[in-house]
Each structure stands twice: as structure tokens, then as C-alpha cells.
Amino acid sequence: MLRFGTLILLTCLLFETRAQHPPVFEGMRSDTTRIVMNDLTVNLVRYTYRTPKIQFLAIHDDEDTGVKAAFEYIRFSGGSIIDCQYGGSRNFRLSNQGERFQTDPNSIYTKSGIPIGIQKYGPVDDDVVKLMDRAAKTILKLYNPEKLGYILTLHNNTDGDFGISSYLKGYELETTADSLHINFSMDPDDLLFVTDPKLFSAFKKENVNVVLQSEKAPDDGSLSIYAMKNKIPYINVEVQHGHFDENLRLIEIAIKVLFRTYPEFSQKAAE
Numbered sequence: 709m710l711r712f713g714t715l716i717l718l719t720c721l722l723f724e725t726r727a728q729h730p731p732v733f734e735g736m737r738s739d740t741t742r743i744v745m746n747d748l749t750v751n752l753v754r755y756t757y758r759t760p761k762i763q764f765l766a767i768h769d770d771e772d773t774g775v776k777a778a779f780e781y782i783r784f785s786g787g788s789i790i791d792c793q794y795g796g797s798r799n800f801r802l803s804n805q806g807e808r809f810q811t812d813p814n815s816i817y818t819k820s821g822i823p824i825g826i827q828k829y830g831p832v833d834d835d836v837v838k839l840m841d842r843a844a845k846t847i848l849k850l851y852n853p854e855k856l857g858y859i860l861t862l863h864n865n866t867d868g869d870f871g872i873s874s875y876l877k878g879y880e881l882e883t884t885a886d887s888l889h890i891n892f893s894m895d896p897d898d899l900l901f902v903t904d905p906k907l908f909s910a911f912k913k914e915n916v917n918v919v920l921q922s923e924k925a926p927d928d929g930s931l932s933i934y935a936m937k938n939k940i941p942y943i944n945v946e947v948q949h950g951h952f953d954e955n956l957r958l959i960e961i962a963i964k965v966l967f968r969t970y971p972e973f974s975q976k977a978a979e
């Protein structure tokens with residue numbers, strides 16, 4: 709009995725760690741693009757329901773509230789999400805010729821940013837730089853912002869560590885932000901981050917926490933820097949872990965504002 713119980717418990721635990729994403733509902737399609745970097749495998753799982761009008765991208769595998777909220781959005785309105793899955797951690801970790809490396813997957817989108825990202829965790833290796841560059845290109849090819857016209861990403865943060873106030877004068881991300889608008893009735897950890905002044909003004913009118921990235925923001929290899937360099941309007945819906953309802957509300961506002969500001973984008977995901 710005890711053994712059987714232990715087995716069930718173990719199975720549940722295994723299932724728990726793997727089943728971090730919401731179950732795929734009936735009619736939802738999925739396909740996987742695999743990136744193999746030595747001993748690290750990243751699965752780009754694309755979930756699609758109905759004819760998609762919107763396409764999301766989630767690049768940190770330990771941030772699930774955004775993915776769950778996107779699934780809920782897609783269930784009612786259709787859409788598609790590319791979810792990067794590599795074991796539920798934040799960083800890419802891999803070996804190369806007997807040495808261990810890691811980097812934040814949101815630091816691999818520019819040539820100059822890749823080594824800066826790797827250096828935060830140890831020495832830089834040319835092979836690893838090349839692998840990261842290739843991974844970024846594969847992710848971008850699948851998401852295809854050139855075709856969509858935009859980048860819509862989902863991130864989650866931890867209570868109090870990072871929020872709209874991180875961008876205020878004197879705080880760590882001051883140089884990253886050009887302008888910001890704060891709704892003081894919202895949790896400061898729940899915000900939209902954009903690279904496009906038109907979207908910034910439109911979100912301001914919706915009275916939500918919103919940050920406009922500065923044109924002088926340091927190149928840290930992040931997707932928002934890539935987007936700015938390539939003049940692709942970028943929206944990050946960044947919400948505290950577990951704030952599911954607020955995440956869904958901000959996703960709905962993000963899509964409404966994106967298509968109102970750029971009506972030509974509203975059919976691109978379906979093409």
C-alpha cells in the first residue's frame with residue numbers, strides 16, 4: 709500500500725513539474741520546433757486555436773501566468789502562442805567542451821548583447837555566442853515579426869523586485885525608460901512596456917501602467933532592443949506571478965490598443 713502510495717505521489721510530482729502549462733483544449737493545434745544546443749534542448753511549442761488574429765511569444769520558461777492568461781484569451785478569441793520550453797527555469801544553461809555556461813534567453817537578440825549576457829554568469833566562449841545567435845534567429849524566424857508587424861511578449865515578475873518604479877529617476881532602470889505613466893490604483897508590478905511612442909500614448913489614454921523604452925536604452929541583447937533597432941512596435945505585458953485576472957485584462961487592452969493603433973496588423977497572424 710505504502711509503495712503504491714509513494715508511486716502515486718511520485719507520479720503526481722513528476723506530472724506537476726512537467727504540466728506547468730495549461731492543458732491544451734479541444735480543437736487546439738500544436739507544433740514544435742526544436743533547438744538543440746549541445747546538452748540544452750529548447751522546444752518552441754506553438755499552440756494555435758481557430759484562425760489566429762494575434763500571436764503571442766513567451767520566452768522565459770519559469771513565467772507561466774502570462775501563458776495561462778494567453779490560453780484563456782485564445783480559448784475565447786482565437787490566437788496563437790509560441791512558448792519556449794526548456795525545463796521550467798529562467799536561464800539557458802548548457803555545457804561546451806566540459807565547461808558550464810548560462811545566460812538569460814532575453815539577452816540573445818543582438819550581436820553585441822549576447823556576450824554581455826553570457827558574461828554576467830562567467831567567461832564568454834565563441835561557440836556559445838554562436839549557439840545563442842542561432843537560437844535567437846530560430847525563435848525570430850518562427851515568430852516572424854516582419855510578417856506580423858509587431859512583437860507581443862508575455863513576462864511575469866516577482867512581487868516588489870521589479871515594477872514600474874524601477875524606471876523612475878534614481879532607480880536601476882532609469883536609463884531604459886523615456887517616459888512612463890503610472891496608474892496608482894494598479895499594482896506597480898503590473899505594467900506594459902513598449903518601444904513605440906504611438907502605442908505609449910494610446911496606453912496612457914487607457915490609464916494603465918506603461919513604460920516607453922528610451923532610444924538610448926543600453927543594448928543588453930533583449931528583444932525590446934532588437935525591436936527598436938528594427939523599428940518593430942513591441943509590447944511586453946509584464947505582470948506579477950499569479951496575477952491571472954490582471955494579466956488577462958492587460959492582454960485584452962494590449963490587443964485592443966495594438967489593432968486600433970495599427971489596424972493593418974489585425975489580419976497578419978492569420979495570413
Ligand SMILES: [Zn+2]
Nearest residue numbers: 768771863864
Ligand atoms: Zn520574463
